[in-house]
Structures are given as C-alpha cells and as structure tokens.
Amino acid sequence: MMNKTLLSVIFIVSISVTLTSLSLNSFFYDSQVHQENVVYAVTEHIDQPKKPLTLVELFEKVESGVVSISTQRPTVDSIAFFGGAAVGSGFVYDNQGHIITNNHVIKNAEKITVTFTDGFSYDAEVIGADDSSDLAIIKVDREKSKLNPLPLGDSSITLVGQQVAAIGNPFGLSGSMTAGIVSQIGRLLPSEDSGFSIPDVIQTDAAINPGNSGGPLLNMYGEVVGINTAIFSSIGEFTGVGFAVPSNTATKIIPSLIKNGEYSHPWIGISGRDIDPDLAKVLGLDEAKGVMIVTVVTDSPADKADLRGSSQSKTMDDIEHIIGGDIIVSIDGNEVRKIDDILIHLQREKSVGDETELGIIRDNTESTITVILGDRPPSS
Numbered sequence: 001m002m003n004k005t006l007l008s009v010i011f012i013v014s015i016s017v018t019l020t021s022l023s024l025n026s027f028f029y030d031s032q033v034h035q036e037n038v039v040y041a042v043t044e045h046i047d048q049p050k051k052p053l054t055l056v057e058l059f060e061k062v063e064s065g066v067v068s069i070s071t072q073r074p075t076v077d078s079i080a081f082f083g084g085a086a087v088g089s090g091f092v093y094d095n096q097g098h099i100i101t102n103n104h105v106i107k108n109a110e111k112i113t114v115t116f117t118d119g120f121s122y123d124a125e126v127i128g129a130d131d132s133s134d135l136a137i138i139k140v141d142r143e144k145s146k147l148n149p150l151p152l153g154d155s156s157i158t159l160v161g162q163q164v165a166a167i168g169n170p171f172g173l174s175g176s177m178t179a180g181i182v183s184q185i186g187r188l189l190p191s192e193d194s195g196f197s198i199p200d201v202i203q204t205d206a207a208i209n210p211g212n213s214g215g216p217l218l219n220m221y222g223e224v225v226g227i228n229t230a231i232f233s234s235i236g237e238f239t240g241v242g243f244a245v246p247s248n249t250a251t252k253i254i255p256s257l258i259k260n261g262e263y264s265h266p267w268i269g270i271s272g273r274d275i276d277p278d279l280a281k282v283l284g285l286d287e288a289k290g291v292m293i294v295t296v297v298t299d300s301p302a303d304k305a306d307l308r309g310s311s312q313s314k315t316m317d318d319i320e321h322i323i324g325g326d327i328i329v330s331i332d333g334n335e336v337r338k339i340d341d342i343l344i345h346l347q348r349e350k351s352v353g354d355e356t357e358l359g360i361i362r363d364n365t366e367s368t369i370t371v372i373l374g375d376r377p378p379s380s
Helices: 055-065 247-260 277-283 339-349
Strands: 008-011 066-072 085-092 098-102 111-115 121-123 125-130 135-139 163-168 176-190 197-204 216-218 224-233 242-246 270-274 291-296 312-316 319-323 327-331 355-362 365-372
Touching: 055 066, 055 085, 055 163, 055 176, 055 216, 066 098, 085 163, 098 224, 098 247, 125 247, 135 247, 163 224, 176 242, 176 339, 197 224, 197 247, 197 339, 224 247, 242 247, 247 339, 270 339, 277 312, 277 319, 327 339
Parallel strands: none
Antiparallel strands: 008 224, 066 085, 066 111, 085 098, 098 135, 111 121, 125 135, 163 176, 163 216, 176 197, 197 242, 216 224, 224 242, 270 291, 291 327, 312 319, 327 355, 355 365
16 A cells, blocks of 8 residues: 655744744635726736846835735634634735635635725725635725735746746734745645645745745846745645645636636536556556546536446555556547646636536447536535
C-alpha cells in the first residue's frame, strides 16, 4: 500500500489578536446588473504596454486598489480564535464598490470591515460567495473617485517562470508586497468547505503568508492573474509553495455572484481514478493515461447518459483493483490523461446545460457519449 505524506494546506488568513496562522490538518485550502457608466476592471484583457513595469512601478500603480479585510467571527468559527478578528486581503473590482476576496476570509463573519490604503475604513456587506472556488464578492459605500479597480488579466496565457507579485496584509502588516515566479499552472487544490476541488490553480513561490488570503497575484503589467488563497505547509508559514485561484475563474464566476449571489458549477456526476501503470497493466492498456469511472451518481448527467462505473475486481501482485468502469480518454476532442484535465476543461469552457462529448473505452471498444451537464449539488 502506498505511503502518503500529509501536508497541510493553509488558508492564508491571519489573526490580528495573536498573529498566529491557522493550520488545517488536511488538504484545503476558484454585467447585466451594472449601469453603463460602471468602470469595468475585468471585462476585457487590457492592452499590455510595450515594456513591463518595474516592481516599484507596479506597486505604485495598484497599491490603492488593494484592501485589508477584518472580520468578527463567533467563537465556534474554526478560523477566528476566541472570537477574535481574522484579517485577510481583497482588491477593488469596479467603481461600484465591489471587492473580490476569498470565501474563507468572510465566511460566517458577523461583521466585515474594509480598510483602504488611505486609512479610511468601511463596513462591508456580502454580495455573493462560492465555496467551490473559494471566491466571494463584498461591497462598500465609497466615493467612485476614490476607488482604483484592478484589471483581471488572462490567466490562460500565464507561463511557468513568469514573474509575479503578491500584495496583501500578511500577519496584519498592510500593503506588503512580495515577488517571485509562477512555479506551475493547472494544479488541483482540494477544498474542505465544498468537498470538491478547485481546478486550474496557479502555483507560485512569491511569499504568501496568513493574511494574504484574497489579495491579488499580479503580472508585471499590473493585471491580476490570480487570487491568493492557500499555501502548502507543515508549519503554518510559507515554505515556497503558494496557490492562487486563476483570474479567468474569477472572470467567469464573479458576475454571477453579483447578480445571483451564487454560481452554478457544471457537473457530470462521477468519481474516477487516474490510470496509473499498475492499473493500465491490469486493464491491458498500452499506455497509462485516462480516467476510469469508479462510481456514477444516481440521476446525475452521467447516469442519464448511461456512463458506467466499476463493478468488478481483479487481483494482481496481491493487490485488489476495482475495475469495469468506462475509461474516459477525451473530452470535447481534448486528450484526457488524468482527472485534472476533465475538471479544468469544465471550469474553463463549460456551463450548466452545455453538452460535452466524452470519448470512452468500454469493453475494449472506443466510442463517444454525449453528456448534458447539470448543476453540481452542494456537498453533503
């Protein structure tokens, strides 16, 4: 049996009273309602200047658009110790006072206070939140002329090795900036709150610590490419591995949060296992790629499309393997090597009610099955 090394994914919220970071001992941790005169920071990818900004220029450009968020929570809340004030970050989305942050920053808060770099503080109300992407939108009543919306860039063109900077309030130290690079893209980050995983996450080595949650990860053109959300750590502090929800996920979800208060995630209704070399050998496959369906949720889109889960077992080298499920090898013509590929495609390209074409192998025969995507139910 494979040994598993347990690391903690730390949601990066600091406690202003104790300045103690929270360690979660398991994997944790994404226009119609606006008037025409709203200044959009997110609807289009802005033209990038010929020359990237220096770090000094970048900070001066975006500093006033980043805010500190403090919340008062009940004593039973797992994030705030003893009912203290938890501190996170956020940034201005538009000139109507909408602010993007992490859901875990404001979840279960009895009171939310937003402080700008000029020292002015405002009470905020929650407009919408989504556990599954760890995104939330809150709103303050502040003069439009004093708001500096930060543009959301196109995270799909973000490259490994690209320089990025994180701005937020680590340990309650407001307006702090750190710099690094994009370490990897397309990560899958499990979420404790929703029971599902956040796909397409950006990994960075820019220092992220408790209190940075909800703050922007920026490219060198002043565009937000990610929303800082979590770190991998066994000690509760930054160790070189941070994660950010990609800006394209926010671009897709935030308008729905403003309009409806929630977002409907497209859903197939299966659980699956990546085809590793051992399972490929058991199944007689030439290559270790694809996803074998283990279970199909009753009355789910997958069930209605007659996808099949695993119902047999086979022992090889004294290890029992559950087999017999359909093997997904493509989605809408794109190769599937692991389950991440399915989740990322659904997040980037699909909505509830869309059709998706799954290429499968069943009984050694390849075929295509059309699935009409449903609305993902809340975790039980």
